[in-house]
Amino acid sequence: MSKNTNKSRRSFLKNTALGAAGFMIVPRHVLGKGFVAPSDKLIVAGVGAGGKGRSDLANFYKSGKAEIGFLCDVDDRMAEESRKSFPKAKYYKDWREMLDKESKSFDAVSVSTPDHTHAVVAMAAMRRKKHVYVQKPLTHDIHEARMLTEAADKFKVVTQMGNQGSSGDGVRQMQEWFDAGVIGDVHTVYIFTNRPIWPQGIAWPSAKPAVPQGLDWDLWLGTAPYKDYIDNLIPGSWRGWWDYGTGALGDLGCHLMEAPFRILGLQYALDVQASVTSVFTAFGKRGYFPDSFPPSSHAILTFPKTSKTQGEVIMHWMDGGIKPERPAELGADEVFGDGNSGILFVGTKGKMMASEYAANPRLLPLKRNEEVKIPQTIKRVPGSADGHYAQWVEGCIAGYGNMELSSPFKKAGPLTEAILMANLAIKAADTPKPRANGKGNDYPGANTKLLWDHQNMRVTNLEEVNQFVKREYRKGWTLDF
Structure with missing residues (x-):
């Protein structure tokens, strides 16, 4: 390989993997169809980093096949423990800003906010072709549930609701x-x-x-x-x-x-x-x-x-x-x-x-x-109810339509x-x-x-x-x- 090629490759890796997120993993989709990231790990952005959101993110990471690249919470107090657990994850307060600025740097979004904001966050993520995991209940309103169900099919993304049972x-x-x-x-x-x-x-x-x-x-x-x-x-x-x-x-x-x-x-x-x-x-x-x-x-x-x-x-x-x-x-x-x-x-x-x-x-x-x-x-399901998280991670890595999930x-x-x-x-x-x-x-x-x-x-x-x-x-x- 020429010196120029090596230099370009180093710049690409630096800009995509190290620039904002601060970790040594290239998001899987960045390399394009037919290519796999060196680690083959799913890069997850967590919207809602405290309470149940904290345990969800910990379980995705525990699967061994996911990295937590970004954290977002409107309440710094609730996000404190997750920020300590994932110090390399870049932190945002407004999920809209995170999606606009960083969507090329992650593969999937975990939504663990109060019920009334589930739908708007999940829909915005799916429109960007991000796989989504949404805490239960899926939405606050019937209309929102119907819209998310139709959107998952339209955008061909891997989805899971957080009902581990x-x-x-x-x-x-x-x-x-x-x-x-x-x-x-x-x-x-x-x-x-x-x-x-x-x-x-x-x-x-x-x-x-x-x-x-x-x-x-x-x-x-x-x-x-x-x-x-x-x-x-x-x-x-x-x-x-x-x-x-x-x-x-x-x-x-x-x-x-x-x-x-x-x-x-x-x-x-x-x-x-x-x-x-x-x-x-x-x-x-x-x-x-x-x-x-x-x-x-x-x-x-x-x-x-x-x-x-x-x-x-x-x-x-x-x-x-x-x-x-x-x-x-x-x-x-x-x-x-x-x-x-x-x-x-x-x-x-x-x-x-x-x-x-x-x-x-x-x-x-x-x-x-x-x-x-x-x-x-x-x-x-391997791990029974506790395997609910790893199942979604593996489903995202496998790609839309390639693996059966428990609660799409x-x-x-x-x-x-x-x-x-x-x-x-x-x-x-x-x-x-x-x-x-x-x-x-x-x-x-x-x-x-x-x-x-x-x-x-x-x-x-x-x-x-x-x-x-x-x-x-x-x-x-x-x-x-």
Whole structure:
């Protein structure tokens, strides 16, 4: 090779690999089709570097096949530990700036922000042909979930939602039992959780404390309407506020509802209804807290017959510590689910249950687990639920369409839509409508089964609830496709 060629090559490597990111790895896509980076590692940019984002990034790195090249967080306090763990990763506060300046230097983006900004970050990354890993739930709104699902296919990128249980052995064991006919045809599924573990059914605080140093509050708000900063919102209590979170359903629904979706082949629901716990003020007056989710709820979804069922499937969601009646086959002192959360499949020939993440699957009565022996027919994910991260990394390296993943958007999208449909019913049941005579309120959504047109993404028999299918973003924010 000539001296000039060697000099050009050194300049290229210096500019692409060492200039901004500070690590000795050339992003895989930079070398072009047919070439592989010397390390063959995926370069990941993390948007949301604290809390769950920190553990996600650590698990990608732990796979041995990924490097964390860039970190981004609107809150320097939340990002501190990740910056210590990955000192060579370049740090940004605004993910839009990072994508604009550095997109040629990384292959994939991990999105672990509050729910209300999942969609805009993921969409912007996919438009740049970046593979994406998005924490659960996939989105805040039904419309966003549909858009991300379609975008993943359009841009041909590898996607994964962060519901690790979908890679677990438990759901695969239950699927083998069901496929073998052990519990017969499933017509009803019960899902329950003790969440929320943060305050709900409360008023937005009136105090206006100073914004903490290191937090860009306006950027944290993102697509949501502007409100003054309040204490105790970050890192976790935002889940209980409609503008930012998706409540208990968004927190655990993807971990609990994924199993019946996978096992029974569920897609879009036909209808949904809900009841909620009311908060009463003095003199028995029902309180109205439009910013906050109710303390507990019970939603019932109806799914149409699938190729795996003989008829419709009814799914019950219960949160706030509400539980279904204990199965008659479960002993008086035997634990239902894992005590806090659980999944119960009711079939024509028997029942099966599991804990959170679909872990610890059991046939009922429990003695059946010693009697029933079904051969393994479904391949397990290496590392089970913990292997969810490495699976995505390896899928990105393999390229779009070359490897099966547990929770790509084509699966995660419909699952998320069902979760958000249940939230629609909860919102409707908790929203008052003043009576015509001006004396008190009615709650029409509490007494209505919402009929769903999934093709057009709208409720057909209660128009006012459709405003929550696709929320209006704050000025300056869009979901570009």
